[in-house]
Amino acid sequence: MDQVNKNYGGKIALQNVSLTVGSGRIIGLLGTNGSGKSTMMKIAAGLIQPASGTAEILGRPVGLETKALVSFMPDRPLTESWMKVKDALQFYEDFYTDFDPLKAERMLQFMNLNLGDKISTLSKGMNERLQLTLALSRNASLYLLDEPIGGVDPVARGKILDAIVEFYNEDSSIIISTHLVRDIERIFDEVIFIRNGELVLHDEVENIRLKHGKSIDDMFKEVFAE
Numbered sequence: 001m002d003q004v005n006k007n008y009g010g011k012i013a014l015q016n017v018s019l020t021v022g023s024g025r026i027i028g029l030l031g032t033n034g035s036g037k038s039t040m041m042k043i044a045a046g047l048i049q050p051a052s053g054t055a056e057i058l059g060r061p062v063g064l065e066t067k068a069l070v071s072f073m074p075d076r077p078l079t080e081s082w083m084k085v086k087d088a089l090q091f092y093e094d095f096y097t098d099f100d101p102l103k104a105e106r107m108l109q110f111m112n113l114n115l116g117d118k119i120s121t122l123s124k125g126m127n128e129r130l131q132l133t134l135a136l137s138r139n140a141s142l143y144l145l146d147e148p149i150g151g152v153d154p155v156a157r158g159k160i161l162d163a164i165v166e167f168y169n170e171d172s173s174i175i176i177s178t179h180l181v182r183d184i185e186r187i188f189d190e191v192i193f194i195r196n197g198e199l200v201l202h203d204e205v206e207n208i209r210l211k212h213g214k215s216i217d218d219m220f221k222e223v224f225a226e
């Protein structure tokens with residue numbers, strides 16, 4: 001992403017954001033409400049256009065060609081409420097040539113979901129588990145997970161994080177947006193802090209811990225103190 005700007009009407013959502021993400025990394029995209037995390041993900045997923053600047057995936061400009069490389073889990077479900085879990089899987093299989101049905105079934109088991117469950121009756125946390133299963137069952141190069149465990153109870157969070165680490169394809173990268181920093185920081189290789197649409201920090205987790213002698217959560221609280 002190079003010099004990306006985005007505004008909604010008069011409201012600035014991203015300001016001159018430039019960053020590069022390598023492969024095989026799990027990256028935390030951290031910021032408070034309204035800081036621009038979803039906007040950044042939607043630009044990388046090709047769902048919205050920047051006002052200026054460029055975004056590329058594997059050297060190709062974001063567009064039709066890169067949509068096949070990116071698996072996006074939005075913060076609101078993409079599935080229809082009439083569907084059962086098995087319909088959602090079928091929908092993804094029909095739509096994405098890189099969808100791996102065997103992986104999806106293994107993940108469903110891990111997540112305690114059943115093929116016959118009706119999506120409209122799933123709790124928020126169970127719905128997130130389903131969306132995560134769908135997103136990670138594609139063999140993509142870049143996974144964008146927007147607040148993947150916000151609705152999952154604290155007891156199950158650890159298990160879901162283990163699923164992310166276990167089921168993602170290690171040649172790919174995952175960007176996870178969240179403000180549940182303490183719960184998730186153990187799986188991050190790098191973190192990006194974004195505040196009021198501006199990138200304020202992008203570094204390896206190890207470097208931050210060494211340089212500042214703090215956990216990412218403490219660093220986050222310090223940077224975002226109001």
Ligand SMILES: Nc1ncnc2c1ncn2[C@@H]1O[C@H](COP(=O)(O)OP(=O)(O)OP(=O)(O)O)[C@@H](O)[C@H]1O
Pocket residue numbers: 008009011012013031032033034035036037038039040
């Ligand atoms: N469709 C839209 N129309 C107008 N303003 C928008 C729209 N989408 C986002 N914004 C504004 O752009 C800014 C960035 O929003 P964005 O959703 O990217 O933040 P976020 O970091 O993902 O927030 P959250 O953690 O609350 O989900 C916010 O000020 C928001 O109000």
